[in-house]
Amino acid sequence: MSITKKTFGARMAGAAVGLALALSGFAAPANSLAAEFPEKPVTLVVWAGAGGVLDTYGRKLAELLEKEAGWSVKVDNRPGGSGAVGVSQIMTQPADGYNILVLTGTLTFGIAQGLIPFELEDLRLLRAMQSEPSSLAVLSDSQFKTVDDFTKYMKDKPNGLKVGGHAPGGFHQYMLYQLMKKGDFESGWIPHDASGKVTLGLLGKHLDAAMMTPSTGLAQVKSGEIKLLGVSTDERSAFLPDVPTFKEQGYDIEGAIWRGIAVKAGTPDDAVGAIQAAVDKVTASEDWKKFQIEQFQDSPDWKEEEFTKRAQSDLANQLEFLKANGYVE
Amino acid sequence: MDGILQSLGVIFSLSGVTVLVTGALLGIVIGALPGLGPSIGLSLLIPFTYNLGPELSMLLMISLYTSAEYGGSISAILLSTPGTAAAAATAIDGYSMARQGKANEAISISLTASTVGGVLGGLALLLLAMPLASLALKFGPAGYFAVGVFGLSSVAALSGGSLVKGLACAAFGLALATVGIDPIAGTPRFTFGLFQLYEGVPFLAALIGLFAVSEALAMVESRMASAPSIKDKVGHVFMSAALWKETWRSMLSGSVIGTLLGILPGVGGNIACWVARDYARARDRHPEEFGNGSANGIAAPEAANNATVGGALVPLLALGVPGSPTTAIMVGALIMHGLHPGPQLFNEAPSLVYAILFGTIIASLVQYAAGSLFLPLMARVMRLPDAVIAVGIMAFAVLGAFAIRNLMFDVYLMLGFGVVGYLMKKLRFPVAPVILAMVLGYLVESNYRTALVSSQGDYTIFVTDPISLIFLSLSLVSLLTPLWRRIQARRASSRTEETADCTVR
Numbered sequence: 078m079s080i081t082k083k084t085f086g087a088r089m090a091g092a093a094v095g096l097a098l099a100l101s102g103f104a105a106p107a108n109s110l111a112a113e114f115p116e117k118p119v120t121l122v123v124w125a126g127a128g129g130v131l132d133t134y135g136r137k138l139a140e141l142l143e144k145e146a147g148w149s150v151k152v153d154n155r156p157g158g159s160g161a162v163g164v165s166q167i168m169t170q171p172a173d174g175y176n177i178l179v180l181t182g183t184l185t186f187g188i189a190q191g192l193i194p195f196e197l198e199d200l201r202l203l204r205a206m207q208s209e210p211s212s213l214a215v216l217s218d219s220q221f222k223t224v225d226d227f228t229k230y231m232k233d234k235p236n237g238l239k240v241g242g243h244a245p246g247g248f249h250q251y252m253l254y255q256l257m258k259k260g261d262f263e264s265g266w267i268p269h270d271a272s273g274k275v276t277l278g279l280l281g282k283h284l285d286a287a288m289m290t291p292s293t294g295l296a297q298v299k300s301g302e303i304k305l306l307g308v309s310t311d312e313r314s315a316f317l318p319d320v321p322t323f324k325e326q327g328y329d330i331e332g333a334i335w336r337g338i339a340v341k342a343g344t345p346d347d348a349v350g351a352i353q354a355a356v357d358k359v360t361a362s363e364d365w366k367k368f369q370i371e372q373f374q375d376s377p378d379w380k381e382e383e384f385t386k387r388a389q390s391d392l393a394n395q396l397e398f399l400k401a402n403g404y405v406e
Numbered sequence: 407m408d409g410i411l412q413s414l415g416v417i418f419s420l421s422g423v424t425v426l427v428t429g430a431l432l433g434i435v436i437g438a439l440p441g442l443g444p445s446i447g448l449s450l451l452i453p454f455t456y457n458l459g460p461e462l463s464m465l466l467m468i469s470l471y472t473s474a475e476y477g478g479s480i481s482a483i484l485l486s487t488p489g490t491a492a493a494a495a496t497a498i499d500g501y502s503m504a505r506q507g508k509a510n511e512a513i514s515i516s517l518t519a520s521t522v523g524g525v526l527g528g529l530a531l532l533l534l535a536m537p538l539a540s541l542a543l544k545f546g547p548a549g550y551f552a553v554g555v556f557g558l559s560s561v562a563a564l565s566g567g568s569l570v571k572g573l574a575c576a577a578f579g580l581a582l583a584t585v586g587i588d589p590i591a592g593t594p595r596f597t598f599g600l601f602q603l604y605e606g607v608p609f610l611a612a613l614i615g616l617f618a619v620s621e622a623l624a625m626v627e628s629r630m631a632s633a634p635s636i637k638d639k640v641g642h643v644f645m646s647a648a649l650w651k652e653t654w655r656s657m658l659s660g661s662v663i664g665t666l667l668g669i670l671p672g673v674g675g676n677i678a679c680w681v682a683r684d685y686a687r688a689r690d691r692h693p694e695e696f697g698n699g700s701a702n703g704i705a706a707p708e709a710a711n712n713a714t715v716g717g718a719l720v721p722l723l724a725l726g727v728p729g730s731p732t733t734a735i736m737v738g739a740l741i742m743h744g745l746h747p748g749p750q751l752f753n754e755a756p757s758l759v760y761a762i763l764f765g766t767i768i769a770s771l772v773q774y775a776a777g778s779l780f781l782p783l784m785a786r787v788m789r790l791p792d793a794v795i796a797v798g799i800m801a802f803a804v805l806g807a808f809a810i811r812n813l814m815f816d817v818y819l820m821l822g823f824g825v826v827g828y829l830m831k832k833l834r835f836p837v838a839p840v841i842l843a844m845v846l847g848y849l850v851e852s853n854y855r856t857a858l859v860s861s862q863g864d865y866t867i868f869v870t871d872p873i874s875l876i877f878l879s880l881s882l883v884s885l886l887t888p889l890w891r892r893i894q895a896r897r898a899s900s901r902t903e904e905t906a907d908c909t910v911r
């Protein structure tokens with residue numbers, strides 16, 4: 078990881094980390110004496126504002142940690158700075174497991190773009206609990222029936238279609254970039270600042286094709302008005318059994334935007350163990366399973382080792398993607 | 407038919423009326439508190455809706471949403487502190503009217519106009535949801551850009567005496583709007599390495615600082631510590647027949663503008679209030695009264711911001727896409743009940759759809775009744791001496807700025823804007839153009855660039871896109887009309903001078 082951009086924020090954050098590390102040195106012995114984690118209320122720091130998808134997940138997790146594990150949990154929304162505000166909040170607290178960050182897969186993009194002035198190694202990624210794929214979407218009256226139709230057309234006419242989706246240099250553009258590499262074609266990208274606007278863009282024919290989360294245009298996907306040519310899951314999604322994956326159409330692309338929890342690096346193993354055990358109780362509960370289905374979420378349930386590995390490889394690939402598209406130097 | 411009857415059964419049941427009234431009372435308080443707006447209010451409400459049925463939770467949320475849009479005007483009128491961003495336009499004439507001792511009148515105009523706007527927006531939702539939704543789909547990036555330019559063309563109307571000063575302030579606001587992550591390139595601009603600025607200068611911090619803190623500083627300076635300048639008693643909310651006659655046109659035009667801009671995601675009340683005020687001013691017989699306590703300067707923006715509620719629900723029900731951050735939270739609440747918004751809801755849960763449709767209209771009427779309950783409290787606020795009010799404004803300003811993101815950074819920024827606003831007041835620079843430009847800057851810039859990306863650099867997209875052409879022409883008209891009037895007036899006055907000369911001879 079080489080983020081050399083020295084910013085005021087990074088230096089401040091560095092100082093904060095140093096201070097926090099010093100403090101955690103005092104906190105650690107107290108923890109080892111602790112009979113059982115948690116001894117006091119736990120805070121879930123949600124790095125997005127109240128009311129969004131991440132917040133909904135965080136609040137459900139809080140509710141079920143109380144119900145299933147008997148914890149006392151407080152939700153603290155810390156939106157801003159593409160997640161940097163939330164990560165900083167965790168970094169200024171002791172590494173004792175009492176502050177758990179609720180975050181999304183945009184973490185690796187934020188680090189790669191230098192927006193989040195920390196590194197993956199500053200966090201212990203504990204569990205990915207939800208994930209959503211990307212998909213290639215067109216209107217039902219489109220001439221394209223398969224991913225092949227689309228890539229062939231784009232090969233003949235580079236940049237010949239208006240293709241777009243949510244955010245510049247984010248997950249969905251990254252998936253398009255993967256498709257461009259496998260299908261050997263060129264395409265522009267029209268970024269939108271809200272996922273709902275992507276659906277409107279497709280319906281209003283301001284976009285010819287979009288890369289989007291299937292649940293974004295759910296009403297139209299269900300009614301057949303929007304057709305999904307391919308989805309970026311490993312196997313067909315249980316929610317969309319009729320939509321073929323990119324993989325089965327010969328494009329070896331797989332990716333998902335995850336939502337999960339992390340704590341500050343240096344959090345002792347016994348606290349992490351207690352958190353993992355509590356999360357196991359949550360994911361095993363009927364309430365959680367029902368919630369996942371209602372929210373159209375896959376349950377990756379990656380534990381710390383797999384989650385970390387995944388994030389590291391995401392980061393490396395995304396850095397390459399961002400460099401290739403001029404988002405970072 | 408069953409759906410209609412069922413939904414009315416829910417609305418007029420004891421629990422239905424209870425949630426509507428609760429929502430209205432909460433909404434007015436949340437709206438009046440700066441920093442807390444309808445979207446924060448609704449997200450605080452979500453946990454309480456788990457145990458209500460989908461119909462009741464939607465009624466509760468709509469009622470809070472509607473009333474918060476009105477509540478924002480209360481603090482705007484009484485304290486020059488817009489409680490919500492959409493009440494910013496109301497603060498200009500509302501506060502000015504209150505300072506003239508006509509606070510009761512200002513509040514009653516605001517409450518009435520909000521109710522009229524809410525009802526008309528709700529009627530549009532009930533009767534025209536499908537055609538309005540297909541209209542919304544016609545707007546591409548070029549169209550959104552042109553709407554933004556149209557909004558900016560009202561700067562002239564907000565400039566007060568000097569157009570040059572107004573333009574300078576608008577330029578300042580546009581410059582502030584460039585701070586943050588670049589909407590197309592994704593890289594931070596002018597953030598000085600502060601990640602607190604990635605999402606741009608927090609709009610509410612600027613709004614509270616420029617409007618409220620500057621006013622508190624001015625109050626402290628003028629040292630009117632003893633005698634309260636507002637002697638008006640607030641007693642009733644009924645507008646006189648003369649006032650109705652004066653304002654009904656602005657209420658109507660404001661409602662239409664609010665509904666139409668409400669259906670466009672990302673536009674909404676923050677912009678509709680300014681456009682409505684400008685439209686009303688252009689058609690007023692006494693445009694010079696705007697800024698000095700014009701009744702229409704309250705009626706138009708207040709009708710508009712409440713009408714956006716019905717408008718914002720149009721894409722939600724017709725397309726399943728939320729039209730505003732607030733309706734996005736309502737989507738979240740629906741999903742919690744296992745329902746996904748969209749046209750299929752008409753078949754899956756007709757009683758819910760009708761509860762939303764009728765609920766929007768009825769919530770506005772409930773808001774009128776709930777709003778009148780707060781009048782004695784407001785009367786007490788207005789009898790306070792300025793010294794107390796100034797301290798109160800400062801306290802609310804700090805609370806409001808902190809509530810945006812729980813960051814002290816926003817509080818310091820807000821105080822900084824307060825000093826800037828105070829200096830602007832001293833030098834007679836209008837603050838409204840700064841706010842307007844900040845609201846519109848991002849919309850204009852991001853859509854301008856998106857349009858060019860999608861046309862691959864071809865500038866003709868702005869005239870070949872019919873929506874864009876219409877709005878750019880409208881902006882031209884709105885810019886040239888005052889100029890044309892000025893020329894006409896000059897000609898007329900020179901002619902009268904000539905005749906005067908003749909008679910002297």
